[in-house]
Every structure is written in C-alpha cells, then in structure tokens.
Amino acid sequence: MPRRKPETAVVHPKKGKGHGPMVEPVHLTTTWQLDSAKQGAAFSSALGPEAFYTRWGNPTTRVLEESVAELEGGAKAIATGSGMGAISSAILAVVSKGDLVVAGKSLYSATTELFTRVLPRWGVETTFVDPAKRGSWREAVTKNTTLVYAESPANPTMGITDLREAAEAAHAVGAIAMTDNTFATPINQRPIEHGFDVVLHSATKYLGGHTDVTAGVIVMKTDELWDRIWFLYKILGPAIGPMDAYLVRRGMKTLPQRVRQQNATAQALAEFLEDHAQVERVHYPGLKTFPQHALAKRQMDGFGGMLSFEIKGGRAAGIRFVESVEVATLAVSLGGAETLVQHPASMTHGPLTDEERALSGISDGLIRVSVGLEHVDDLIADFAQALKKAR
Numbered sequence: 001m002p003r004r005k006p007e008t009a010v011v012h013p014k015k016g017k018g019h020g021p022m023v024e025p026v027h028l029t030t031t032w033q034l035d036s037a038k039q040g041a042a043f044s045s046a047l048g049p050e051a052f053y054t055r056w057g058n059p060t061t062r063v064l065e066e067s068v069a070e071l072e073g074g075a076k077a078i079a080t081g082s083g084m085g086a087i088s089s090a091i092l093a094v095v096s097k098g099d100l101v102v103a104g105k106s107l108y109s110a111t112t113e114l115f116t117r118v119l120p121r122w123g124v125e126t127t128f129v130d131p132a133k134r135g136s137w138r139e140a141v142t143k144n145t146t147l148v149y150a151e152s153p154a155n156p157t158m159g160i161t162d163l164r165e166a167a168e169a170a171h172a173v174g175a176i177a178m179t180d181n182t183f184a185t186p187i188n189q190r191p192i193e194h195g196f197d198v199v200l201h202s203a204t205k206y207l208g209g210h211t212d213v214t215a216g217v218i219v220m221k222t223d224e225l226w227d228r229i230w231f232l233y234k235i236l237g238p239a240i241g242p243m244d245a246y247l248v249r250r251g252m253k254t255l256p257q258r259v260r261q262q263n264a265t266a267q268a269l270a271e272f273l274e275d276h277a278q279v280e281r282v283h284y285p286g287l288k289t290f291p292q293h294a295l296a297k298r299q300m301d302g303f304g305g306m307l308s309f310e311i312k313g314g315r316a317a318g319i320r321f322v323e324s325v326e327v328a329t330l331a332v333s334l335g336g337a338e339t340l341v342q343h344p345a346s347m348t349h350g351p352l353t354d355e356e357r358a359l360s361g362i363s364d365g366l367i368r369v370s371v372g373l374e375h376v377d378d379l380i381a382d383f384a385q386a387l388k389k390a391r
C-alpha cells in the first residue's frame with residue numbers, strides 16, 4: 001500500500017474496516033478494571049499500554065498519537081498536555097551530565113530558557129549556532145554532543161535550518177537530531193524524511209487549529225527512541241487529558257486544507273507588506289527576496305502561515321501597530337483560524353536578556369503574524385489601516 005495522502009490519513013486515522021464507532025469515543029477514565037493481579041503486574045511493567053492508567057496511555061490519546069506519527073512518517077508518538085511538556089520530556093530523556101547540546105540560535109523562548117537556565121543546573125551546556133551559516137552545525141558538534149536541536153522555520157524570524165545538514169552533523173558524532181516542527185506542520189515539512197530522529201509539536205497551534213486546546217506531540221523515527229522517551233515522559237508526567245486529545249484529533253481533520261489556505265494568504269500578505277513604504281523588511285520564506293528562499297523551497301512543500309516584519313519607527317511604531325489592528329487580534333500563540341499579531345520584543349521574547357534577544361534576531365520594531373483563515377482582502381485592508389495609524 002503506498003503511503004496515504006495527508007487528507008486521507010487525517011480523516012481516517014484508523015486503518016482497516018469493521019463494525020465500530022466512526023469517531024473514537026472519548027475514554028474519560030483515569031484507570032481500567034483489571035482481571036487479575038497478574039494482568040496488573042504485566043501492565044505496570046509494559047511500555048505504553050493503552051488501557052491501564054491514563055498517564056501510561058489511553059485509547060483516545062492513542063488515535064491522536066498514531067495519526068501524528070503517520071503524518072510525520074515516524075514509527076510512534078507520545079501526546080502531551082502542552083508543547084513544552086513534549087519538548088522538555090524529549091530533551092531530558094536524551095541528555096546526561098557532561099553532555100553538550102548544539103542548538104539553533106533562534107528558538108521558542110521557553111526552549112531557549114530550558115537550554116540556558118535549566119539544563120546547566122544538571123551539567124548540560126548548549127552551544128548556539130547560526131543555521132543560516134553553512135557548516136555551522138558540523139563545526140559546533142564534538143564527541144560530547146548527544147543532542148542537535150533545530151527549529152525551522154524559527155520563531156519569530158523565520159530562519160531556515162538546512163535539515164539534512166543538521167541531521168548529518170548530529171549523526172557524525174552519534175547524537176540525536178531533534179526538531180520543533182510546530183511552525184511548518186507535517187503538511188509543509190516532514191523532518192524525518194530529511195534524516196531527523198525526533199519531531200516535536202506544540203499541538204496547541206496548527207494541529208489543534210482552533211485556539212481552544214493546549215497540547216503537544218513527540219514523534220519518534222524508531223521504536224527504540226519511543227521506549228527511551230516514553231520512560232521519562234511517564235515519570236515527569238505531562239500527560240494530555242482524553243478530552244483534549246479528542247479536540248486535537250477533531251481539529252486535525254481539516255489540517256491540510258487549513259494549512260494550504262494559510263500558506264496562500266500568508267504569501268499574499270507578505271507580498272503586500274514587502275511593497276509598503278512603512279515596512280523595513282519582511283521575513284517570509286515564500287518571498288523570492290528571503291535570503292533562504294531556495295533552501296526553504298527545497299525542503300518544504302509550502303512556506304507556512306507564519307511571517308514577521310520590521311516596521312519603520314521601532315518599538316513605539318510596533319506597539320502602535322499591534323494595538324491598531326481590527327480584523328487581526330493582538331494575542332500570543334499561533335496556528336488558529338484567527339489572525340494574531342504580537343510584538344516579540346515586549347511580549348513572547350520579553351523574558352530574554354537584551355543579548356539573547358539580539359542573538360535571536362529580534363529587533364524592537366519586529367511584529368509577528370500568525371495568518372488565520374479570514375479573507376485575504378480584509379486582512380490586507382486591516383494591515384493598511386493599522387500601518388497608517390502606526391506612522
């Protein structure tokens with residue numbers, strides 16, 4: 001059987017026919033009745049049984065896990081109660097005292113904080129590299145590197161990592177290659193096809209897609225990696241509730257259509273902004289002027305619904321713009337039906353030091369946009385009026 005297309009896979013998460021509910025019921029239970037102590041003992045020591053205790057596994061959650069694993073081309077997945085639950089569990093499962101991490105310099109702020117403020121307490125240091133510089137991953141890895149961590153496109157400057165180059169650098173020293181694929185989604189990019197071992201998602205964003213559920217997913221290329229990460233996940237305990245797993249799965253039925261529409265609207269909005277006199281620079285991988293456009297085209301099937309731009313007039317103009325939009329909404333987060341704008345220097349990346357912000361390429365006038373599902377004409381008109389007010 002050829003690999004199923006995403007449109008088919010998301011609508012029919014379970015392969016095979018037979019009598020049963022069309023939609024997996026929400027198994028709102030924390031525990032399962034057991035036949036015998038012997039059965040309980042077997043479940044206790046099993047890896048990820050789906051009907052024993054919900055932190056170990058749950059049939060509703062399992063459907064979500066299998067569905068995301070299929071889209072990403074991985075062996076298995078673990079769903080979690082947030083994107084950071086997925087990211088922290090996966091990272092902590094593969095690093096030990098004395099290890100070195102090599103990571104891209106522009107990451108989601110809490111991921112940066114995990115590397116800079118938390119892991120050093122356990123003797124794990126991180127070297128940050130500029131993914132735009134060819135050969136930077138290979139130069140940074142050492143024999144103590146156990147993890148290479150990427151985010152592409154990166155938040156919020158849309159910097160692209162050459163996924164194949166990063167994965168090869170990791171494997172050259174026996175490290176695990178892990179990447180946050182939240183911005184791209186498996187519709188636009190499947191990092192396992194480019195050599196990655198672990199793919200992470202904040203399912204709060206595009207996978208859920210309706211701005212109503214906080215969730216995460218870890219996808220592993222191999223069963224062996226799943227066993228290793230599941231063991232730590234089970235101890236740390238960032239489990240997803242069955243109702244939330246159901247909501248993410250329900251949202252995923254329209255993931256391909258939503259993402260493709262968001263790709264098209266983001267492209268049109270980016271082209272409008274690029275031609276606007278008040279805009280210094282637009283960061284969108286789909287623009288021919290984007291420095292890494294050719295690389296993005298090579299490894300992505302679509303350029304995504306996220307973009308950022310630098311407004312003339314710095315911090316004051318940036319804040320005035322985000323407070324002036326009327327169709328779009330001033331809010332953090334991304335990936336939903338509503339277009340959201342935010343000002344990273346004062347909001348999402350506010351917790352970072354000035355140096356960390358500069359390293360991530362976040363200028364005072366940078367505005368991040370998560371393009372939603374509104375009509376592109378209404379969005380362009382709204383951005384035009386907000387730019388006028390920000391002048």
Ligand SMILES: Cc1ncc(COP(=O)(O)O)c(C=O)c1O
Binds near residue numbers: 180202203204215216
């Ligand atoms: C790229 C990226 N990764 C991870 C996260 C964390 O996800 P969550 O808020 O679901 O923990 C976010 C949140 O904004 C994000 O943008």
